[in-house]
Amino acid sequence: MDIGTVMNTMRDPAGVPAQPVVFQILMVLTWVLHIEFVHLALGAAGLAIFAFHRRRHGPHWERLSLALTKVAKVAVSLLIVLGVGPLLFTQVIYDPQWYTSNVLSGRWAIAFIFTLIVAYCCWFAFYHANRAGARRYIGVYAWIALVLFCLDGLIMHALSYQALLPQQWMNWYAPGGVVDTRGAALHAIQWPRYVFIMGLSVPGIGLFLIAYARYFAVRADYEATWLDFVRMLGRRLARWGFALSIIPMLAWQAVLPVGSGLLSDPIGWLIVAILAAMALWMRGDKDAKDATHGYLPLAGGVALLGVLAIWREVIRVHYLRPLGYDIQTYKVQVDWPSTVLFFATLAGIGGLVGGFYLLLLYRSGRTQGLYTADRSVSRMGTGAVAVLGVWIAVFLAYGIAISVRDTFY
Amino acid sequence: MDMLGMYPTFYVPGIGTAWVMGIIGVIHVVASHTSVGASFLFALLETRAWREKKPELLVFIKQYGMFLLVFSYIIGSITGPGIWYAITVASPRGVSGLIHNFVWVWASEWVYFTVEVIGVYALVYLLGKIDPKTHLKLTWSFALASWATMLLIVGILSFMMWPGNDRWYRTGATSDAFFNVNFFAQLGTRTGAMFVMAALVGLLVASRLKDAALRRSVVRFLAPIGLLGGLFAVLMFLYYLRTLPSNAIVMLNTHLLPVYAKAMVEVFTVATLWLLFAWWRPHQVYTSLALAMFAFIAVFGVWPEERMRESMRKPYVAGQYIYGNQVIARDVPGKGIASEVDTVAAHGLLKLNPFVPTQLRQVTDANELEAGKLLTKMACANCHSLEPGGPLRNLPAKLHYATDEDMIAAFLRGPLKYGSQPYMPRIDLPDDEVRAIARYLAAVDRTQTANPPSGPQPLAAIQPVSMRK
Numbered sequence: 001m002d003i004g005t006v007m008n009t010m011r012d013p014a015g016v017p018a019q020p021v022v023f024q025i026l027m028v029l030t031w032v033l034h035i036e037f038v039h040l041a042l043g044a045a046g047l048a049i050f051a052f053h054r055r056r057h058g059p060h061w062e063r064l065s066l067a068l069t070k071v072a073k074v075a076v077s078l079l080i081v082l083g084v085g086p087l088l089f090t091q092v093i094y095d096p097q098w099y100t101s102n103v104l105s106g107r108w109a110i111a112f113i114f115t116l117i118v119a120y121c122c123w124f125a126f127y128h129a130n131r132a133g134a135r136r137y138i139g140v141y142a143w144i145a146l147v148l149f150c151l152d153g154l155i156m157h158a159l160s161y162q163a164l165l166p167q168q169w170m171n172w173y174a175p176g177g178v179v180d181t182r183g184a185a186l187h188a189i190q191w192p193r194y195v196f197i198m199g200l201s202v203p204g205i206g207l208f209l210i211a212y213a214r215y216f217a218v219r220a221d222y223e224a225t226w227l228d229f230v231r232m233l234g235r236r237l238a239r240w241g242f243a244l245s246i247i248p249m250l251a252w253q254a255v256l257p258v259g260s261g262l263l264s265d266p267i268g269w270l271i272v273a274i275l276a277a278m279a280l281w282m283r284g285d286k287d288a289k290d291a292t293h294g295y296l297p298l299a300g301g302v303a304l305l306g307v308l309a310i311w312r313e314v315i316r317v318h319y320l321r322p323l324g325y326d327i328q329t330y331k332v333q334v335d336w337p338s339t340v341l342f343f344a345t346l347a348g349i350g351g352l353v354g355g356f357y358l359l360l361l362y363r364s365g366r367t368q369g370l371y372t373a374d375r376s377v378s379r380m381g382t383g384a385v386a387v388l389g390v391w392i393a394v395f396l397a398y399g400i401a402i403s404v405r406d407t408f409y
Numbered sequence: 410m411d412m413l414g415m416y417p418t419f420y421v422p423g424i425g426t427a428w429v430m431g432i433i434g435v436i437h438v439v440a441s442h443t444s445v446g447a448s449f450l451f452a453l454l455e456t457r458a459w460r461e462k463k464p465e466l467l468v469f470i471k472q473y474g475m476f477l478l479v480f481s482y483i484i485g486s487i488t489g490p491g492i493w494y495a496i497t498v499a500s501p502r503g504v505s506g507l508i509h510n511f512v513w514v515w516a517s518e519w520v521y522f523t524v525e526v527i528g529v530y531a532l533v534y535l536l537g538k539i540d541p542k543t544h545l546k547l548t549w550s551f552a553l554a555s556w557a558t559m560l561l562i563v564g565i566l567s568f569m570m571w572p573g574n575d576r577w578y579r580t581g582a583t584s585d586a587f588f589n590v591n592f593f594a595q596l597g598t599r600t601g602a603m604f605v606m607a608a609l610v611g612l613l614v615a616s617r618l619k620d621a622a623l624r625r626s627v628v629r630f631l632a633p634i635g636l637l638g639g640l641f642a643v644l645m646f647l648y649y650l651r652t653l654p655s656n657a658i659v660m661l662n663t664h665l666l667p668v669y670a671k672a673m674v675e676v677f678t679v680a681t682l683w684l685l686f687a688w689w690r691p692h693q694v695y696t697s698l699a700l701a702m703f704a705f706i707a708v709f710g711v712w713p714e715e716r717m718r719e720s721m722r723k724p725y726v727a728g729q730y731i732y733g734n735q736v737i738a739r740d741v742p743g744k745g746i747a748s749e750v751d752t753v754a755a756h757g758l759l760k761l762n763p764f765v766p767t768q769l770r771q772v773t774d775a776n777e778l779e780a781g782k783l784l785t786k787m788a789c790a791n792c793h794s795l796e797p798g799g800p801l802r803n804l805p806a807k808l809h810y811a812t813d814e815d816m817i818a819a820f821l822r823g824p825l826k827y828g829s830q831p832y833m834p835r836i837d838l839p840d841d842e843v844r845a846i847a848r849y850l851a852a853v854d855r856t857q858t859a860n861p862p863s864g865p866q867p868l869a870a871i872q873p874v875s876m877r878k
Contacts, residue, residue: 001412006763010414012502013737013746014509017583023512074530077478080486081526084519087490091508099416099501106419106498110429113491120483170764173417177766179783181420183498333744338513338583345517349557353550354524357531360547364539373543381546388553395560402588406576 003166004324010096015331023092028309030085037079043205044072049142060229093327097163106183112155119148157194158186164319192251203241207301209234214294242279267311356384416501417764426499433491439707440485446607448552473614474533502735503726518561567591571654571729581743591652597645604638613699625691632688656831657721669713676710724834732834733791754837772841781849797857810854818847
């Protein structure tokens with residue numbers, strides 16, 4: 001049975017409610033947001049544990065451990081919610097691949113949920129216990145959490161990678177012709193890819209620390225020695241992290257399928273070049289204050305992740321298109337009201353309400369003591385409540401109108 | 410047509426895949442309803458604190474907020490996508506149907522959800538760190554955003570039951586699917602229930618307050634809100650029952666209410682008495698008691714409700730057009746979707762499902778048992794445990810441990826073939842596949858004949874409900 005025909009038949013018969021490329025772009029963009037927080041969470045968790053075990057080497061390490069424990073806690077919340085976006089958009093255009101991969105490893109897909117809950121609860125236990133003079137054994141909670149976070153990353157990696165190998169599906173589902181409905185195995189892991197993407201957590205937390213030092217530089221209660229310690233540590237982690245990431249990246253390049261054309265694609269090599277450039281940039285002059293001590297390196301890191309997200313999609317297309325699967329041929333049945341709903345919500349709620357929250361957090365964090373909103377922030381707050389009221393009113397009014405029409409006409 | 414767009418099958422022996430989904434779903438419903446209800450309690454309490462100049466009320470909000478961060482924004486956040494994962498592996502075509510009808514609605518909910526997660530951290534950590542008026546705006550916007558997530562998901566959940574009229578089948582429009590006949594009733598029920606859950610958790614948090622006067626004030630604030638929420642939820646639930654399709658009513662009357670009605674009344678009574686007691690004796694709201702009451706009401710109240718909602722949908726998983734076993738049950742001209750039931754009848758599942766090994770595509774004497782096992786998993790396992798004693802409507806018990814292949818085949822060739830049982834799908838299969846299933850099920854039942862859990866009553870089991878006394 002031709003696997004391309006199988007995949008195309010498995011597409012949802014309802015079609016998609018907008019051009020597939022729209023979902024593809026959203027999938028790539030939302031994955032960037034998601035993976036940023038994956039790196040922040042893993043990097044912060046790893047460094048928090050490292051700093052926890054180095055507390056006796058100076059007060060900065062203890063302070064660093066406490067601060068990063070909190071950072072990891074918040075970052076995990078955000079990586080989960082931000083992971084929903086790419087998960088959703090993937091299912092729209094790559095539904096045959098994603099669903100099949102999940103079903104074939106069903107127990108792992110379910111285990112992902114419970115291990116993530118256990119991991120997060122362990123991290124919270126560490127967060128509550130990690131105080132000045134905390135006992136050494138509480139580090140066990142953090143280690144369990146970190147190991148489970150890495151396991152969850154591996155599960156997600158395997159589910160994504162298995163989706164690229166449809167020729168193997170039947171061998172995994174019915175090895176030797178005997179059907180196995182247990183979903184008990186992770187069938188395919190591409191270790192270089194997994195190690196590379198997870199390993200970016202090291203330079204990722206480095207960039208975060210550089211930005212952290214810049215962010216709190218205006219606070220009098222954040223001493224210069226502490227901020228210098230954080231900044232220098234960040235630079236070191238970023239420098240070595242980017243440099244060492246080149247190794248698994250090259251290994252990933254080396255295991256790309258021969259004849260797929262991927263090895264000659266410039267995007268993969270662009271990632272290698274960006275890694276090298278970032279490592280050199282972070283090497284810079286110790287006393288340079290502007291270029292490597294602000295938010296710019298963080299922007300550079302985000303740009304790298306943007307290229308990585310595109311590269312993942314290029315790889316997917318190179319794997320699936322020769323088999324006859326092309327998202328451009330997905331049946332389109334445009335649904336304008338729900339399309340407008342999303343983009344209006346993204347702009348109005350994501351932009352105004354989300355913007356209000358982020359601005360408040362940003363400004364209050366840079367203020368020592370009580371932060372009093374200025375006129376523009378205050379108006380933004382009023383606008384946030386108003387836009388939500390309007391959104392709900394319009395939504396319900398539209399719903400009532402539709403319900404009345406559908407019931408009586 | 411030589412192939413249908415079906416997926417491989419994932420099966421959890423014993424409890425069945427639907428129970429995995431149910432367990433995750435119940436955890437999520439408790440956590441998410443609590444958080445939405447709590448967001449309004451925060452907004453009301455903070456408004457009161459601001460107007461009456463009672464900043465001590467903010468202590469409770471801070472403690473409740475910290476509790477929510479763990480309970481709702483960890484467990485709730487993870488189990489939300491967790492339901493997706495569970496239904497993906499249990500019913501991939503079902504979730505695909507929902508995704509492709511509601512992707513923009515879900516994407517809008519995702520925007521809200523992201524805003525909500527940022528908001529809860531801002532709300533909890535900025536309490537006392539920003540000016541009170543700005544914080545109040547933050548809290549009210551958080552409450553409205555939280556309720557909006559409920560607005561957006563209820564339309565999808567209610568569509569899973571049915572659209573309620575013919576229009577969506579003709580237009581295929583998301584609006585017609587979303588604002589179905591079930592929507593407002595379910596929204597009202599969940600909105601009332603969220604206040605009950607939030608009040609119950611609030612009592613638990615309040616019981617930890619050291620200031621007795623503050624505890625009394627908070628408990629007396631929470632209890633009436635919980636009672637009113639409960640009353641509203643019950644009224645809307647009665648309205649909800651009026652919006653159900655006939656297959657759901659039959660399922661409700663014959664299978665669900667006899668099992669759950671008494672327990673539901675008891676849970677409602679216990680919850681009401683508990684809230685009244687708290688209102689009357691706020692100083693006697695002890696943590697152990699509050700925890701026990703919350704756990705009891707959350708487990709014994711939400712589990713039956715979710716189980717009933719899931720069961721009443723049967724045999725469909727979405728919009729009365731996709732059966733639980735992945736087969737498209739009817740035409741949806743508005744979406745260009747064609748029923749697959751007759752195609753399955755003509756060719757059989759073994760030939761049409763692309764994930765059937767070559768040697769099982771044709772039933773032979775040698776492979777009949779193996780083919781029957783696979784067919785039973787494909788056609789039945791989404792709604793039934795296959796093992797004796799399984800909790801999910803297990804097939805051996807449903808067949809009263811019948812070992813007579815002809816009798817089982819007669820059921821397959823009769824009520825199942827013609828879809829005459831309202832809560833069962835129409836499964837019309839070629840005769841070789843009917844025989845293979847009958848042989849497999851009889852073989853399973855034979856393993857139990859030495860010590861059957863109940864006396865065999867095969868005729869009653871295979872008769873349509875309407876024929877039974």
